[in-house]
Amino acid sequence: MGNDRLIAAATAVTRPPAPCLRPYLRLLWAWAPEGGAARRPGAREHVLPTGGMHLVFRLSGPPLRLFGSAADARGQTFGHAIVGGARSAFYLRDVSVATRSVGAQLQPGAARMLLGAPEGALAGAHTPLEALWGRSAADAALAQLHAAADPEAQLALFERLLARRLATSLNAGLHGLHPAVAASLDAVDRGDANIGTLVARSGYSHRRFIALFRGDTGLAPKEYARVRRFDRALSLAGEARRHDWAEIALAAGYSDQAHLSREFSALAGMGPQAWRERGAPSPRHVPAAGQIRSRR
Known part of the structure; x- marks a missing residue:
């Protein structure tokens, strides 16, 4: 596979996509x-x-169920093929049944x-993916993946499947990132550019x-920069506990530890020490209070 090296651990497989x-x-x-x-x-x-x-196909177990708050006992279900839009704060999901799944993180x-x-x-x-692809196409993709x-x-x-959809979009003359967004994205991602300068x-x-910018990322520039800075902090904390x-905090671009702590509470629904004490196997999938560890 050349540079497309598979990284496998037990029954988990993660890899970069094909060059196209x-x-x-x-x-x-x-x-x-x-x-x-x-x-x-x-x-x-x-x-x-x-x-x-992200785009996810759940290949076993119940449909995805999310909760509006810790007090929400019922939640809302979304099916077995789901698109998760960009967010500026955590969401709470049901992991009472471990499920088989396949998915992609989108640029x-x-x-x-x-x-x-x-x-x-x-x-x-x-x-639900059927709202975007139509029920027939979404169901067909699920059936093929099941097999x-x-x-x-x-x-x-x-x-x-995704390469075929991309080819169809390109043939129809569609385009991805707007040039103005593409030119500013790296700077906004790093959090080291003034929005006025980029404008x-x-x-x-x-x-x-x-x-x-919001149309191409789902978030306004400052909001996007805020979430990406938080994601940098998670990566640092996960790699160097x-x-x-x-x-x-300083390495991720925060003014001080108190600033990072406030952002943790706002974006993760818990403070930094609570995040660390939960011992999650993934820094971005953290057991809710009182729960045992879980995986996708």
Whole structure:
């Protein structure tokens, strides 16, 4: 596979997409729990924001169920093929049954090409895929993925499905990122650029630039930069758990530890120490208070 090296651990497979899809996808993954669908009644987890979108097919277990708050006992279900829009705070999901799944993390500007709607129309929410592809296409994709023999085969099939949709969009003359957004995205992602400067460089009015950026990412520039800075802090904390929070805060771009702590509470629904004490296997999928550890 050359540079497309598979990274496999047990029944989890994660890899970059084929070269033709890399401008549109960050990552492909497949997950199958060992020993079947273990049940943990009432288990929930906080899914923390990354600034990006994802497309997921759940291949076993119940449909995705999300909760509006810790006090929400009923929740809302979204089906087995779901698009998760860009968010600026965590959401709470049911993980009482471990499920098999295959999915992709999308690059900014990819939603229009692969899903048929811009990021701005899907932000802050989960959308059943059938609402975007139509029920027939979504059901057909689910059936094909169900029939694949193993996670590697599922990813190969999933990749082909997305490549075909991309080819159709390109043939129809559709485009991904707007040039003004593409030119500013790295700087906004790093959080080291003044929005006014980016607006001036774009040649558009402030209102038009914000609208273009939100349309292609789902978030306004400052909001996007805020979430990406938080994601940098999560990566640092996950890779170097012995580092103190003051060091992590400065390395991620916060003014001090108190600033990071406030952002943690706002974006993750818990403070930094609570996040660390929960011992989550993934820094962005954290057991809710009182819950045991969980995985996709």
